[in-house]
Amino acid sequence: MTSFGDLLGPPPTLLPGDDDAESDLLNGVEPSAVAAAHPSASIAWAHLAEASLDGALDGAEPxxxxxxxxxxxxxxxxxxxxxxxxxxxxxxxxxxxWSHEENRGFLRCVGSLARAAKAVGEEDEYLRCLDLLNDSDPVAIRELGLD
Structure with a gap:
């Protein structure tokens, strides 16, 4: 049985993560430098996306x-x-x-993409992102504040 209770479904996918990129981010290396050095590390892109969104949606106009x-x-x-x-x-x-820490870079990117898509009026993309998060792990939607 998978952790989601589906006997016939595929097992959960657990990404290996990128130890070097994660270590750099934890040690305060600028996320753009981490993304440049480790472009396959979703966690670096998630940091960049979240930083760009931080405060960008606070005003009357994004x-x-x-x-x-x-x-x-x-x-x-x-x-x-x-x-x-x-x-x-x-x-x-x-x-x-979501409980597998190494999956969170990807899931955080999907959450940021959902927020950005909604902000520019791309409702179909926003809904696709929510569906992907829900299919991946419904906990992610709540953890990312998208519920």
Missing amino acids: DLARVVAAYAYARTGYHRGLDQLRRNGWKGFGPVP
Whole structure:
């Protein structure tokens, strides 16, 4: 049985993470430098996307330059995460648990992409991101404040 209670579903995909990128971020290295040095590390792109979104949606009108930058960062991390998921056995569906720390870079990128898409009025993309998060692990939506 998977951790999501589906006897016939695929097992959860657990990404290996990127120890060097994660260590750099924990030690205060600028996320743009981490992304440049470790471009396949979704966690670095998640940091960049979240930093771009921070405060960009607080006013009556979003700061579109920051929202578009966040969209690009999140989209990059999302695609790099999809590459990693596929290399680790994911077939385009199935659990990607939030509880597995190394999955969070990818899931955070999807959450940031959802926020940025909504801010620019791309409702279909916003809903696709929510569906992906829900299919990956419904806990992620709550943890990312998207519920």
